[in-house]
Amino acid sequence: MRVFVCGYGNPFRTDDGAGHHLAPLLAGFLESCGQDVELRLEHQLLPEMAEEFAAFDLLLFADARVPGTAHGDGFLLEEIDPDPVLEGLNIHSVGPEWVLALAAQIGGKAPPALLLSVEGESFDFGEIPTPSCALRIREAAEAFKRWFRQKYPRSGCSNGAQTGI
Amino acid sequence: MENKKNTIVINPITRIEGHGKITVDLTDDGAVDNVRFHVTQYRGFEVFSKGRDFREMPVITPRICGICPVSHHLASAKACDAILGVTPPAPAAKLREVMHMGQFIQSHALSFFHLSSPDLLFGFDADPAVRNVAGLAKEYPELAVAGIGMRKFGQEVIKTLGGKKVHPWHSIPGGVNRSLRAEEKDAMLAGLPAHKENLRKALSLVKNYLAENAELAARFATLETSYLGLVKDGNLELYDGRIRLRSPRGRITDEFDDKDYCANIGEHVEEWSYLKFPFYRPLGFPHGSYRVGPLGRLNACEDIPTPEASAELAAFRKTTEDGIVHYTLYYHYARLIEILYAMERLEELLLDPDVLKSDLHITGEVSNREGIGVVEAPRGTLIHHYEVDENGVIERVNLIVATGHNNYAMNRGVEQVARDYITGPDVKEGALNRMEHVIRCYDPCLSCSTHAVGKMPLLLEIRNSKGELVRTVTKE
Incomplete structure (x- = not known):
């Protein structure tokens, strides 16, 4: 399975860089059980990324989330669909749904996609996530492992497989 | 009452x-x-940069932005050159400009193709479900793909020299850290003709829109203001020139060296916004307010020093009797003309043997306690001003960002x-x-x-x- 893993956000603004810390954990897990992974760490999602999606079987997006918006869980794991209207409020908050919609239009294909978003606590200057956000990043990675094993039981990523997490 | x-x-x-x-x-x-x-x-860069070594600034300041990091990178490097008291070798200056042209192409393409064109093509009153980039891709697939391609091309130029599309590292105080390889130069040259052709199509589209909506264009947020931009020998310049201010009626109000910006540009503050309001000091605020960016630059300059963009500028100026275009919707037209210039200028630079040379850097010690670097960012004139101690530690930073000039x-x-x-x-x-x-x-x-x-x-x-x-x- 070819998997595109993209962590995005500003790694110089503390928890806004949560995606940068989470995405390598996801990629490490998938690679450890034989998946073909392309890992990207970006400042923001951009339109040209849409051109590349058709080459993948699964897209994973990892981002920060504003506090208090994850229904008490600290992170959200959502299967997402193309949606051009929910394009976000500006180019820096263009969501993966928006890029998926563009991909569907220009390439005719938008692969299955998952958004993992972790609540931040501080968005001030700094390169290290706050301890509470770091904990949520690890929890989100574990939740993804469970989701992936359930969704793709024949992927080779069973409980006994080596993982990078 | x-x-x-x-x-x-x-x-x-x-x-x-x-x-x-x-x-x-x-x-x-x-x-x-x-x-x-x-x-x-509030960005806070002017505050937290204090205490850092000035040589770090070209790496720190691009983090201000993910869209125009190259502009901050270059303005910062120029301010650092001034602190060292050196002029980078010609190949270094040209390589900086190569990256700068890549920046203009990608940033302007994003603004027009992805952010603004849906409003123009579908109309301001169209259903938001249609009036977006996916709607654009559905109804105008060639335009959407051309826009993506143009952005990608500009970003590849940046990545080739700076290692990354966003937040590249190429300029250093006194020069740059690498030149182009012949195959890299050839790859860029090979890509230019197709993007230029797509740009001509976009220009045609915008001109048709403005002609068909002439009444709207003449009224929509139109302001009679002064215009500010860098010029070299009076012509459009994006990397290194003198700052020119042209009055609403077309008279050149002033032209001064970038190092004299403090004497000429003041910053008004309002309690309800973090963004300051720059103005031309001799006229005071708000009378000294002006506009920058594509419309500002095209109104400020005499001509554009590349043939096709120059011809397009001549057509642009026929919009009004005196050749000064105050129509705000014409920012889009001006932006596309600047992409054309950036492509032509990039071609000139790539055909210059200097971009393959290895004379890239002049070393030096702190010789000035103050450094000012000014470039034209896609959105307008960008000013970096640093003051350092005898060891090069930053004591004061003043940044006038392009967007601020247009605040009023x-x-x-x-x-x-x-x-x-x-x-x-x-x-x-x-x-x-x-x-x-x-x-x-x-x-x-x-x-x-x-x-x-x-x-x-x-x-x-x-x-x-x-x-x-x-x-x-x-x-x-």
């Missing part, structure tokens, strides 16, 4: 880079009383459109979008420091004079 008002707040603005808010105050009878465009996020004009433009389209609290979606489009014309980069899932959608709040919420409208 009781001064009872309703207030409409639009927060944040969609499809611009950063965080902003528009507040419309209504009188009791529903007329627009006052309009303000607020910038609500954006406020005035939004106010004009609000007066035209708003009467009372029942504001239609198309009216909101027109107000946003005024801001998009200027393509401001307010701050792209953070983003996160879960931000509020576009919100319109109507409040009475006591601050009580009368009505909330969420833009879906």
Whole structure:
């Protein structure tokens, strides 16, 4: 399975860089059980990324989330669909749904996609996530492992497989 | 007399880079009383850069933005050159300019193709479900693909020299850290003709739109202002030139060296916005306010020093009798002309043998306690000003960002459109979008420091004079 893993956000603004810390954990897990992974760490999602999606079987997006918006869980794991209207409020908050919609239009294909978003606590200057956000990043990675094993039981990523997490 | 008002707040603005808010105050009878465009996020770079070694600044300051990091990178490097008291070798200056042209191409392409063209092609009153980039890709697939390709091309130019598309590292105090390889140069040259052809098609589209909507274009947020931009021998210059101010009637008000910006440019502060309001000091605020960016530069210069863009500028100036174009919607046209210039200038640079040479860097020690670097960013004139101690430790930083110069004009433009389209609290979606489009014309980069899932959608709040919420409208 070819998997595109993209962590995005500003790694110089503390928890806004949560995606940068989470995405390598996801990629490490998938690679450890034989998946073909392309890992990207970006400042923001951009339109040209849409051109590349058709080459993948699964897209994973990892981002920060504003506090208090994850229904008490600290992170959200959502299967997402193309949606051009929910394009976000500006180019820096263009969501993966928006890029998926563009991909569907220009390439005719938008692969299955998952958004993992972790609540931040501080968005001030700094390169290290706050301890509470770091904990949520690890929890989100574990939740993804469970989701992936359930969704793709024949992927080779069973409980006994080596993982990078 | 009781001064009872309703207030409409639009927060944040969609499809611009950063965080902003528009507040419309209504009188009791529903007329627009006052309009303000607020910038609500504080960057803090001028504060936290203190105490750092000045040589770090070309790496630190690009983090201000994910869209125009190259502009900050170059302005910062030029300020550092001044602290060292050196002039980078010609190959280094040309290589910096190569990256700069890549930046203009990618940034302007994003602004036009992805942010603004849906409004022009579908109309301000079109269903938001259609009036977006996916709608563009469906109805105008060639245009959407051309826009993506142009952005990608510009970003590849940046990545080739700077290692990364966003936040590259190439310029260093005194020069650059690498030149081009022949095969890299050839690859860039090979890509140019197709993108130039696509740009011509986009130009044709915009010119047709402006011709067919001449009445709207002449009225939409039009302001008679002065214009500011860098020039070299009077011509358009994006990397290194003198700062020129041209009056609304076309007279050259002033032209001065970048190091003299302090004596000529002041910054007015309003309590309701983090973004300052620069103005030309001799005329004071607000009379000394001016506009920058594509429209500002094309109005400020005499000509463009590349043939095809020069011809396009001549056509652009036929819009008005005196050749000065005050129409805000013409920012889009000017932006496309600048992409054409950037492509032509990039070709010139790539055909120059200097870009393959290895004479890239002049070393030096701190010889000046002050350094000023000015470039034209896609959005307008960008000024970096550093003061250091004898060891090169930053003591003071002043940044005048491109978007700031247009702050007054954006406020005035939004106010004009609000007066035209708003009467009372029942504001239609198309009216909101027109107000946003005024801001998009200027393509401001307010701050792209953070983003996160879960931000509020576009919100319109109507409040009475006591601050009580009368009505909330969420833009879906």
